Amino acid sequence: MAGEEIRQLTTPLADADLVSLRAGDRVRLSGVLLTGRDAAHQRLIALLDAGQSLPIDVRGQVIYYVGPSPPRPGMVIGSAGPTTGGRMDSYAPKLMALGLKGMIGKGARSLPVREAMQKHKCVYFGAVGGAGALLSKYIKSAEIIAYEDLGTEAIRRLVVEDFPVIVIDDTHGNDLYEEGRKQYAQE
Amino acid sequence: MRTIDAQHITETIVRLCMEANYNLGDDMLAAFDKALTTERSAAGRGVLEMFKENAQIARTQRLPYCQDTGFVICFVDIGQDVHITGGLLEDAVNEGVRRGYKEGYLRASIVADPFNRKNTGDNTPAVVHTQIVPGDKLTLMVMAKGGGCENRSKYKMCTPAEGVEGAKNFVIECIRTAGPDACPPLIAGVGIGGTFERAALLSKRALFRGIGEPNPKPDLQELERELLEKANKLGIGPQGYGGDTTAFAIHVNTYPCHITSLPVAVTIECHAHRHKEAVL
Ligand code: SF4
Numbered sequence: 276m277a278g279e280e281i282r283q284l285t286t287p288l289a290d291a292d293l294v295s296l297r298a299g300d301r302v303r304l305s306g307v308l309l310t311g312r313d314a315a316h317q318r319l320i321a322l323l324d325a326g327q328s329l330p331i332d333v334r335g336q337v338i339y340y341v342g343p344s345p346p347r348p349g350m351v352i353g354s355a356g357p358t359t360g361g362r363m364d365s366y367a368p369k370l371m372a373l374g375l376k377g378m379i380g381k382g383a384r385s386l387p388v389r390e391a392m393q394k395h396k397c398v399y400f401g402a403v404g405g406a407g408a409l410l411s412k413y414i415k416s417a418e419i420i421a422y423e424d425l426g427t428e429a430i431r432r433l434v435v436e437d438f439p440v441i442v443i444d445d446t447h448g449n450d451l452y453e454e455g456r457k458q459y460a461q462e
Numbered sequence: 463m464r465t466i467d468a469q470h471i472t473e474t475i476v477r478l479c480m481e482a483n484y485n486l487g488d489d490m491l492a493a494f495d496k497a498l499t500t501e502r503s504a505a506g507r508g509v510l511e512m513f514k515e516n517a518q519i520a521r522t523q524r525l526p527y528c529q530d531t532g533f534v535i536c537f538v539d540i541g542q543d544v545h546i547t548g549g550l551l552e553d554a555v556n557e558g559v560r561r562g563y564k565e566g567y568l569r570a571s572i573v574a575d576p577f578n579r580k581n582t583g584d585n586t587p588a589v590v591h592t593q594i595v596p597g598d599k600l601t602l603m604v605m606a607k608g609g610g611c612e613n614r615s616k617y618k619m620c621t622p623a624e625g626v627e628g629a630k631n632f633v634i635e636c637i638r639t640a641g642p643d644a645c646p647p648l649i650a651g652v653g654i655g656g657t658f659e660r661a662a663l664l665s666k667r668a669l670f671r672g673i674g675e676p677n678p679k680p681d682l683q684e685l686e687r688e689l690l691e692k693a694n695k696l697g698i699g700p701q702g703y704g705g706d707t708t709a710f711a712i713h714v715n716t717y718p719c720h721i722t723s724l725p726v727a728v729t730i731e732c733h734a735h736r737h738k739e740a741v742l
Contacts, residue, residue: 299505299703314579341529342529342530342569342571343529343569344525344526344529344531344567344568344569345567345568345569346567347524347525347567353525353526353529353567353569354520354525354526354527354528354529354531354569355529356528356529356530358530358610359610359613359643361643381610381642381643381645381701382610382641382642382643382644382702383641383642383643383702401642401701401703403509403512403513403516403701404528404610404645404701404732405513405516405527405528405608405645405732405733405734406512406513406515406516406528407516407525407526407527407528407529407530408516408519408520408523408525408526408527408528409512409515409516409519411525412519426570426581426583427529427569427570427571427581439512441505441703451702451703451704452641452642452698452702452703452704454704455503455505455697455698455699455702455703455704455705456696456697456698456699456702456704457697457704458503458697458704459502459503459697459699459704459705459706460695460696460697461695461697462695462696462697
């Protein structure tokens with residue numbers, strides 16, 4: 276498994292950085308993240324399937340699977356931890372084919388998604404699920420850029436600083452969940 | 463006969479919804495500390511430390527511990543000498559949820575229909591379970607139940623021949639297949655016996671017991687201990703990054719069952735174990 280030092284990366288992520296990442300690497304992300312989860316993905320893919328253009332440009336971008344809680348007055352955002360990535364499995368390869376370079380979520384991805392990640396050089400990062408209050412502190416601005424009617428599920432543009440993540444699936448087919456479990460299982 | 467005004471129930475639910483979401487219980491904080499002394503994985507310890515910091519921020523800044531502020535499950539134990547006035551019980555609970563979630567800046571996560579999936583906008587309705595009990599008190603038990611973990615809950619109708627081994631294997635299988643998706647370390651509520659729906663209710667209700675508070679029956683206490691030990695040998699660890707802490711607790715409740723049946727229901731709950739109670 277990966278080393279102890281923490282990598283600092285800024286979006287948009289360069290291919291050289293992406294291929295250098297290994298499952299288990301701890302990373303601090305800065306720059307822009309786009310948010311999207313079930314309902315937004317469903318709409319994006321429906322547009323693609325109909326041959327229409329998307330309201331966002333995913334090339335080189337990182338999508339954070341999150342549905343934040345509402346901000347209190349004066350706050351940038353409410354709690355904002357990851358949702359389960361596996362629910363986006365049926366959509367993700369189509370966005371990778373358009374140039375998506377990173378996804379942030381929690382929980383395991385399917386084999387076809389992991390294969391698409393190798394093919395398109397895209398990395399799946401894990402953020403700590405359920406640490407929404409803490410993670411919100413790394414988000415410096417948030418603005419809705421599409422599907423406002425979806426409320427928490429709208430697509431937002433976040434600017435983050437040193438947002439803490441760990442590499443779950445790298446571009447070489449390694450998976451932190453499998454490796455970690457193998458190391459500690461006592462069966 | 464004692465009368466309780468529906469308005470009083472609403473006000474209490476407002477408070478419980480907020481408190482549950484901002485203030486993780488002391489039993490959970492103690493469980494994090496305890497796990498920090500035994501967890502071998504450095505990544506796992508890092509996750510547990512983040513939970514503690516998260517709980518601290520949530521409490522002091524009145525921010526939800528997790529952005530998935532859940533489906534509100536409300537167990538109401540109604541003393542049979544209580545008379546509720548000024549409105550219906552379920553309406554009073556739902557009004558409390560509506561206000562608690564709006565005034566508390568908590569996320570609306572409920573869709574009105576399983577297929578058209580339009581958000582109700584105020585996190586209602588709640589799932590309300592009532593039970594008539596002796597006395598003239600009314601107990602409200604509120605849980606903000608996350609979706610990611612609930613989605614990993616399962617039911618199996620075992621055969622009597624499968625017995626306790628079958629039940630154990632199924633519980634461990636549920637935790638294994640929940641894997642990293644349900645935000646481990648987990649708590650499993652296990653309901654064994656009764657019927658299909660009774661087992662599920664027992665499993666939910668088992669989650670209201672304090673973490674580390676064993677079942678009073680010695681044989682079930684032993685079963686809980688054995689299940690927890692097995693779960694923590696799976697290696698899944700905090701957030702699934704690998705480690706020794708896959709579950710904080712497993713709570714088993716049982717009920718008599720039919721000669722042909724051995725129902726086993728497992729509710730999976732995450733570390734964002736948010737629940738509060740009040741007695742009126
Ligand atoms: S499973 Fe629990 S901790 Fe994880 S996102 Fe859902 S509610 Fe939050």
